[in-house]
Amino acid sequence: MSLEIKYLPQQYRTVYNPVEIVMLETNSTTRGYVGFAYLIDVKDGGNLLGRLRVPPTQSTGFGRFDMSGVMKSYMSSDVGLLNGSNIESMFDNTNSYKDLSLQFGWIHYNGGTATISMNQTVTFPNSTTANSFNLLTFNGSLPNYRRDVVNFYDWQNTNYYQNYSSNVLTRKFLTNSPPGTAVNNQYNQKVRITDEGYIYLLYDFSDTTSLLGFTVKEYRENGNLISTTSFNTPALNTFNHIRIPCSPTTLNKINSSRVSSGSLPAVSSNATSYTINLRTETSTGSEIFHFNIDTECRYETRRIEFLNSLGGFDYFNFTKVSKHSEEIERKFFQTTANDLTTTGSINYSISNREKVQYYTKSSPKMKLTSDWIDSKTYNWLLELIESPEIYLLDSYALPNEDAINLRRIPIKNISGNWEEKTNSVDKLFNLEIDLEFGMDNFRQSF
Numbered sequence: 001m002s003l004e005i006k007y008l009p010q011q012y013r014t015v016y017n018p019v020e021i022v023m024l025e026t027n028s029t030t031r032g033y034v035g036f037a038y039l040i041d042v043k044d045g046g047n048l049l050g051r052l053r054v055p056p057t058q059s060t061g062f063g064r065f066d067m068s069g070v071m072k073s074y075m076s077s078d079v080g081l082l083n084g085s086n087i088e089s090m091f092d093n094t095n096s097y098k099d100l101s102l103q104f105g106w107i108h109y110n111g112g113t114a115t116i117s118m119n120q121t122v123t124f125p126n127s128t129t130a131n132s133f134n135l136l137t138f139n140g141s142l143p144n145y146r147r148d149v150v151n152f153y154d155w156q157n158t159n160y161y162q163n164y165s166s167n168v169l170t171r172k173f174l175t176n177s178p179p180g181t182a183v184n185n186q187y188n189q190k191v192r193i194t195d196e197g198y199i200y201l202l203y204d205f206s207d208t209t210s211l212l213g214f215t216v217k218e219y220r221e222n223g224n225l226i227s228t229t230s231f232n233t234p235a236l237n238t239f240n241h242i243r244i245p246c247s248p249t250t251l252n253k254i255n256s257s258r259v260s261s262g263s264l265p266a267v268s269s270n271a272t273s274y275t276i277n278l279r280t281e282t283s284t285g286s287e288i289f290h291f292n293i294d295t296e297c298r299y300e301t302r303r304i305e306f307l308n309s310l311g312g313f314d315y316f317n318f319t320k321v322s323k324h325s326e327e328i329e330r331k332f333f334q335t336t337a338n339d340l341t342t343t344g345s346i347n348y349s350i351s352n353r354e355k356v357q358y359y360t361k362s363s364p365k366m367k368l369t370s371d372w373i374d375s376k377t378y379n380w381l382l383e384l385i386e387s388p389e390i391y392l393l394d395s396y397a398l399p400n401e402d403a404i405n406l407r408r409i410p411i412k413n414i415s416g417n418w419e420e421k422t423n424s425v426d427k428l429f430n431l432e433i434d435l436e437f438g439m440d441n442f443r444q445s446f
Contacts (some may be wrong), residue, residue: 002026002341003104004123006062008133012161012202012240014140014311015075015098017152019067024060025106032062033108038063039118040102042070049074049100053107059397062300063346067102071137074098077307077389080198080243080250081278082406089213089231090244093200096311097138097241103131138202138241139311142173147379147420149176149309164310165204167211171286174312176383178376180290182223185273187376190294190317192301193269196393197247199276199289200312202238207282211236214244218271223377226271229262230279239310246276248293266379267293302368303409307389315393316384318368320430325366326441329369331359338398360443363436366392370431377419382418390414392435410438 007022023038025031039050050070054063078093082178121131142152154160164172173179191197203211213232219225220248231254236242245251252265267274267314278285294301296319308314337352373381383388390411397404416433 002123003106003120004292005104005125005133008125009067010137010161010202012138012165013135014142014152014155015137016073016139016141017068017156019071019135019137021065021067021102022065023104024066025056025063028061030106030108031056033110035107035109035114037107038065039105039116040065040067041105041118042067043101043103044074044098045101057344067135068137071100072139075137075139077139077303077311077313078241078243079313079391079408080196080245080392082196083218084250084406085252085253086255087245087250088234090233090236090239090242091198092239093241093243095139096200096283097136099134099136099240100353102133102135103370104133115338139307141309143309146382161202162204162406163209165206167200167204167209167278167280168285169283171201173286173289174202174310175308175314176310177308177314178374179287182275182290185202185290185292187374188273188292189288189315190292190319190371191247191315192294192317193248193267194251194395195247195303195315195317197245197305198243198250198313199246200241200243200310201278201286203236203242205237205240207363209282209285211285212256212279212281214276214286214300215284216266216274216276218267218274219270220270226268227262227266229264229266229354230260231258231266232260233258237434243312243437244276246289246291247315248274288336296371302366303393304368304384304411305391305393306384306387308383308387314383316370316381319371320369322369323367324364327365329361330357330365333356338353352446356446358445360445362441364439364441365437368433368435368437372430374428378421378429378431379400385414385416385418385433387414393427393435412436 004024006024009019009073013019015433037055042049076095078096094147104121104122105120107116173333178187215230217228248267275288275290277288299321302322303319304316305313332355337354337357339347339352391408394407398404413436414433
């Protein structure tokens with residue numbers, strides 16, 4: 001008998017897409033036994049998380065597994081720290097990925113009793129052999145088709161994940177937001193000097209070029225460089241899915257021991273823009289992301305944090321007019337008016353209450369309007385509208401206290417009209433969305 005793996009998923013697999021493996025027992029006699037089925041054990045270290053079982057196809061005898069159901073049940077997401085001080089330069093997003101060990105075998109009932117053969121040595125598609133396979137999946141959900149956005153088919157069939165995990169100057173962060181350019185501040189994200197936030201990335205231990213950290217460069221309005229600050233990393237030998245600070249306040253609160261050159265603050269009050277990129281032993285280790293520092297003060301800025309399709313969190317500031325509203329739901333019961341006097345007469349009165357309100361729910365909502373944005377930014381924000389995990393980052397102070405803190409208010413739903421824009425036709429426009437908060441308010445009942 002000989003068990004072969006005919007198809008394997010690539011590493012850094014997006015867990016909300018199919019994670020499929022195809023097996024074949026080449027011995028047709030074994031494959032023809034009563035109740036024959038292929039088995040895969042999914043393990044986290046030595047712990048068995050689940051055993052998958054599929055019968056062979058009638059025509060070819062292949063066993064086709066989809067591992068995503070087991071794997072995504074052990075995965076969630078990682079939002080960044082708020083209101084921190086002396087924070088780390090890089091964080092391991094332990095909830096956002098899982099490195100699982102797979103073992104292979106089969107079961108049959110020849111002779112009337114179950115015969116199970118697990119932990120078999122199998123032959124992989126590249127002709128190597130082993131009795132297990134480690135597969136790393138992360139909290140990604142790639143579209144099947146969405147114009148210029150990386151799709152599931154390219155990720156799987158062309159090793160596209162290497163564009164996100166290789167330590168080269170073209171390496172991509174885990175976001176589809178436009179990185180911007182230094183020329184006329186094109187497509188650059190806008191942030192306030194008080195904003196907090198992070199950007200996410202993958203890390204591949206097998207890359208021979210070590211990732212040392214990241215570099216921040218701040219600029220004046222005329223484009224002149226003010227300063228360069230480089231941060232080094234903690235030990236990365238257990239990190240696969242990482243976040244680093246990317247917003248001014250979070251960058252400036254990194255522990256000073258992580259500064260390898262330059263000094264804090266990395267983004268000063270004199271800056272009007274700044275850039276972030278990863279760095280390796282020899283050169284730049286990623287694409288360069290550009291940020292413009294916004295000083296909008298006419299309206300209150302509303303900052304939204306949302307889970308993107310690549311398993312990281314993105315941010316966007318709505319800087320134009322915002323309006324808060326409440327949707328009220330009431331329920332009543334009919335009662336007998338209290339109009340019978342002590343003498344037995346009835347005192348009819350228009351003031352008698354016959355309907356009593358016994359349930360009152362108020363659902364807070366908010367309408368937000370963006371500043372003028374270009375087509376690339378607008379098209380990226382489709383990920384905000386369809387995201388399953390969204391927060392409003394709200395600045396607040398407790399009663400009788402001056403300290404301003406930041407909190408996450410969960411958003412239940414975002415509604416808005418989205419239609420793809422193109423550079424050749426559409427230039428600048430606003431995005432309007434309606435937020436429905438993830439909690440309700442209740443009043444007294446009678």
